[in-house]
Amino acid sequence: MKSPISQLAEAVQESPTLALNEKAALLKERGEAVIHLGTGEPKSKTPIDAIIAAAGKLTSAEVKYTPVDGIPSLKKAIVRYTEENYDKRVGVENVMVSAGAKAALYSLLVSILDPQDEVIVLAPYWVSYPEMVKLCYAKPVIVTPEDGRFEPSLKEIKEAVGSATKAIIVNSPNNPSGVVYSAELIKGLVEYCEKAGIYLIMDDIYHKLMFDGLKPVSCFKYAKNFSDSSRLVVINGVSKLYAMTGFRIGWAVANKKLIQVMTNVQAQTTSCPSSLLQAAAVGALNGIQSYVDSLTATLQNNRDVMVRELEAINGVKVIKPQGTFYCLPDFRAYSKDSVALSKKLLERAMVVTVPGKEFGMEGHLRLSYCGSMKDTLEGAARIRWALDPDSTKEIYIGDRKCVRDWK
Numbered sequence: 001m002k003s004p005i006s007q008l009a010e011a012v013q014e015s016p017t018l019a020l021n022e023k024a025a026l027l028k029e030r031g032e033a034v035i036h037l038g039t040g041e042p043k044s045k046t047p048i049d050a051i052i053a054a055a056g057k058l059t060s061a062e063v064k065y066t067p068v069d070g071i072p073s074l075k076k077a078i079v080r081y082t083e084e085n086y087d088k089r090v091g092v093e094n095v096m097v098s099a100g101a102k103a104a105l106y107s108l109l110v111s112i113l114d115p116q117d118e119v120i121v122l123a124p125y126w127v128s129y130p131e132m133v134k135l136c137y138a139k140p141v142i143v144t145p146e147d148g149r150f151e152p153s154l155k156e157i158k159e160a161v162g163s164a165t166k167a168i169i170v171n172s173p174n175n176p177s178g179v180v181y182s183a184e185l186i187k188g189l190v191e192y193c194e195k196a197g198i199y200l201i202m203d204d205i206y207h208k209l210m211f212d213g214l215k216p217v218s219c220f221k222y223a224k225n226f227s228d229s230s231r232l233v234v235i236n237g238v239s240k241l242y243a244m245t246g247f248r249i250g251w252a253v254a255n256k257k258l259i260q261v262m263t264n265v266q267a268q269t270t271s272c273p274s275s276l277l278q279a280a281a282v283g284a285l286n287g288i289q290s291y292v293d294s295l296t297a298t299l300q301n302n303r304d305v306m307v308r309e310l311e312a313i314n315g316v317k318v319i320k321p322q323g324t325f326y327c328l329p330d331f332r333a334y335s336k337d338s339v340a341l342s343k344k345l346l347e348r349a350m351v352v353t354v355p356g357k358e359f360g361m362e363g364h365l366r367l368s369y370c371g372s373m374k375d376t377l378e379g380a381a382r383i384r385w386a387l388d389p390d391s392t393k394e395i396y397i398g399d400r401k402c403v404r405d406w407k
């Protein structure tokens with residue numbers, strides 16, 4: 001008898017971050033004082049401009065299919081966004097809107113990959129890249145920086161390129177490390193991929209969430225070619241920048257021919273992103289942009305507190321993030337097994353963390369600081385209490401007084 005589930009689908013890993021969200025919700029329901037340092041979404045409210053735009057669309061009672069590649073007003077807003085933030089004038093025919101950056105990325109990979117093609121993924125990497133590549137019957141090739149930093153060198157990346165290499169995926173600012181790749185590396189990659197005819201996929205979903213006055217580097221600055229033979233693709237969306245994760249609107253900017261193929265793929269799979277949520281995204285993109293500045297300022301404050309608290313834990317090493325709302329401290333002084341460590345922290349201290357193993361960095365934990373300042377402080381304090389024998393012996397977890405009785 002034939003297996004009821006395809007081998008391909010069976011091999012796909014459960015999304016560890018989504019699984020953790022469910023576990024944390026269950027514990028919370030049971031009344032546990034859980035602190036969630038595993039989340040991937042800012043807690044800020046949706047920008048009012050997005051709400052007003054979506055409400056206007058809803059009350060029109062005209063919520064129908066839209067063009068597959070997105071409504072014209074949203075595509076125009078993305079063209080303007082690209083000009084303002086990348087200093088690059090593209091046409092509406094270079095843009096496809098999707099149900100989240102994830103869906104844009106998936107349509108892209110389906111459109112460019114043949115079975116056995118290879119895609120270079122830079123560790124630490126977002127958990128979905130290898131799985132999405134595998135879903136296209138292609139092979140992820142992981143490049144891990146050797147020097148313990150979180151930015152591979154151009155040399156290391158080039159060494160992984162072979163005759164089957166079709167694409168390189170870059171995510172900077174990076175989930176899970178918060179590291180921003182140097183302009184030198186981006187320049188090198190754009191120039192190298194253009195010459196070698198390899199797709200360079202820039203997942204820029206965090207690109208304006210940068211700290212200490214840093215500004216995002218535009219990959220287009222280094223590209224000579226954006227004609228139909230260009231292999232440069234930018235993925236972006238409203239999820240992180242405007243804290244609109246539940247709206248599921250993302251997009252791809254690429255050469256016109258590729259966008260046409262991706263649009264055909266999207267037409268046969270999702271038809272179009274929701275008309276209501278596209279209206280909300282137009283509101284966010286055309287609305288008051290000081291929202292992004294205040295979100296970034298809040299995240300930077302939280303980052304400072306998180307890093308300070310982590311540095312106070314004996315043996316923990318942390319690279320200060322320059323963007324996103326994540327950091328990826330090295331906990332190898334306590335355990336080389338990040339899954340076991342993460343489980344221990346949930347059991348002992350009711351703190352949710354994501355094991356570094358899921359991002360290709362064993363011995364590390366990904367901690368988010370996009371919650372409240374109180375959660376950031378208390379979460380880090382609980383981790384310290386649970387691990388560091390030199391820290392205070394007693395803490396409160398909710399209204400429960402806990403005494404450390406392990407070494």
Ligand SMILES: Cc1ncc(COP(=O)(O)O)c(C=O)c1O
Binds near residue numbers: 099
């Ligand atoms: C690096 C990266 N790319 C893409 C996405 C997906 O974004 P969206 O929610 O718009 O699908 C995420 C979400 O966590 C992410 O971290």
